[in-house]
Amino acid sequence: xxxPTENDRLGPxxxxxxxxxxxxxxxxxxATLLARQGHDVLLVDRRTGLAGAVRTxxxxxxxTLDDFPLPPEHLGPPIRRVVLYPPDLRRPVTLTSDRDxxxxxxxxxxxxxxxxxxxAAGVRIALGTRYAGRRGDTYDLQGRGGPTAVRARFVVGxxxxxxxxxxxxxxxxxxxxxxxxxxxxxxxxxxxxPTFHCVLDxxxxxxxxxxxxxxxxxxxxxVAGYPDRFPGGMRRALRRFGASAPGLAGADRPEAVERxxxxxxxGGLLRRIGCADGLLVGDAAGAVSPLTAGGLDxxxxxxxxxxEVLDEALRTGRRDVLAAxxxxxxxxxxxxxxxxxxxLAQIRTPAVAQAAFALLRTPFGRAAAGRVLFGDRSFPxxxx
Numbered sequence: 001x002x003x004p005t006e007n008d009r010l011g012p013x014x015x016x017x018x019x020x021x022x023x024x025x026x027x028x029x030x031a032t033l034l035a036r037q038g039h040d041v042l043l044v045d046r047r048t049g050l051a052g053a054v055r056t057x058x059x060x061x062x063x064t065l066d067d068f069p070l071p072p073e074h075l076g077p078p079i080r081r082v083v084l085y086p087p088d089l090r091r092p093v094t095l096t097s098d099r100d101x102x103x104x105x106x107x108x109x110x111x112x113x114x115x116x117x118x119x120a121a122g123v124r125i126a127l128g129t130r131y132a133g134r135r136g137d138t139y140d141l142q143g144r145g146g147p148t149a150v151r152a153r154f155v156v157g158x159x160x161x162x163x164x165x166x167x168x169x170x171x172x173x174x175x176x177x178x179x180x181x182x183x184x185x186x187x188x189x190x191x192x193x194p195t196f197h198c199v200l201d202x203x204x205x206x207x208x209x210x211x212x213x214x215x216x217x218x219x220x221x222x223v224a225g226y227p228d229r230f231p232g233g234m235r236r237a238l239r240r241f242g243a244s245a246p247g248l249a250g251a252d253r254p255e256a257v258e259r260x261x262x263x264x265x266x267g268g269l270l271r272r273i274g275c276a277d278g279l280l281v282g283d284a285a286g287a288v289s290p291l292t293a294g295g296l297d298x299x300x301x302x303x304x305x306x307x308e309v310l311d312e313a314l315r316t317g318r319r320d321v322l323a324a325x326x327x328x329x330x331x332x333x334x335x336x337x338x339x340x341x342x343x344l345a346q347i348r349t350p351a352v353a354q355a356a357f358a359l360l361r362t363p364f365g366r367a368a369a370g371r372v373l374f375g376d377r378s379f380p381x382x383x384x
Contacts, residue, residue: 079102
């Protein structure tokens with residue numbers, strides 16, 4: 001059997017039921033579900049290998065772990081403990097759940113394993129292949145073997161926060177974006193339980209958080225915020241934070257680390273995410289929590305809905321079925337989180353963050369933080 005690193009050969013022209021652009025979890029999951037229904041699916045990604053150029057921290061929440069069969073060998077130890085810090089790092093608030101709340105995926109091997117599952121389902125995978133645009137009912141690709149013109153009944157944009165597929169289908173595109181950067185390295189030995197450290201400091205992470213996730217196997221050190229508000233730039237903020245990040249005291253950090261980064265949509269699910277010719281999934285659809293910027297659970301759940309709608313359209317030959325794939329109908333579930341996002345965006349100085357953090361030390365604040373971090377809510381399950 002072919003491995004996911006072996007490209008399916010594409011000639012100058014090809015036909016397929018569904019062209020999926022982007023081999024992140026959203027694209028891989030959508031493609032696999034459609035192939036299992038017997039449809040011909042071509043999945044393309046401009047990366048030459050899925051184990052590299054990882055952008056996500058890879059944090060899976062409990063609801064995702066409960067509802068999706070993720071390979072356990074590619075997940076780190078469970079995390080139950082979250083520590084929240086003000087800018088001066090003093091008097092942090094520690095929250096501990098009585099359940100396993102998070103696990104961090106080893107995303108390179110996990111992508112490769114997920115691609116192997118897609119391949120086994122019958123998905124044709126072409127890596128090192130760039131989506132070059134649309135011409136009428138033809139989609140142009142540019143691969144290492146030259147150009148390919150694809151005639152597809154439908155196209156799925158799983159090509160990230162700045163989706164080109166969205167533009168070509170005249171669908172909505174993300175306008176509210178954070179950018180993040182992260183370093184990942186082997187965890188130093190210690191006696192602390194796996195912990196998620198979060199620092200609220202707009203001088204490091206304007207409009208969002210700086211974080212350390214250490215599950216005992218890997219340490220993730222990162223910052224994210226609004227790109228035009230980083231004092232001195234995001235990379236400088238990451239260096240500053242890494243020099244004094246909580247949870248890393250005495251850690252022997254290697255010189256060679258894995259670096260990740262990219263845009264994070266936080267404007268909520270887009271309203272127009274589908275049309276008669278195709279639809280968007282994952283970051284391209286804005287399927288990311290506006291408050292926590294978590295996108296792995298939404299991408300998997302929205303991909304299941306996308307595959308259901310496309311399967312019906314392919315079986316019946318009715319393009320109007322895609323009208324059910326309506327982001328506006330789902331967007332109301334994000335109203336509270338969008339309000340909190342606007343509030344977080346207004347915290348612009350360490351002094352304001354320090355004052356706001358005092359609320360987290362109250363019983364009400366701790367309870368509210370616990371609901372956000374350990375709650376049972378996830379991306380809404382779409383109702384057909």
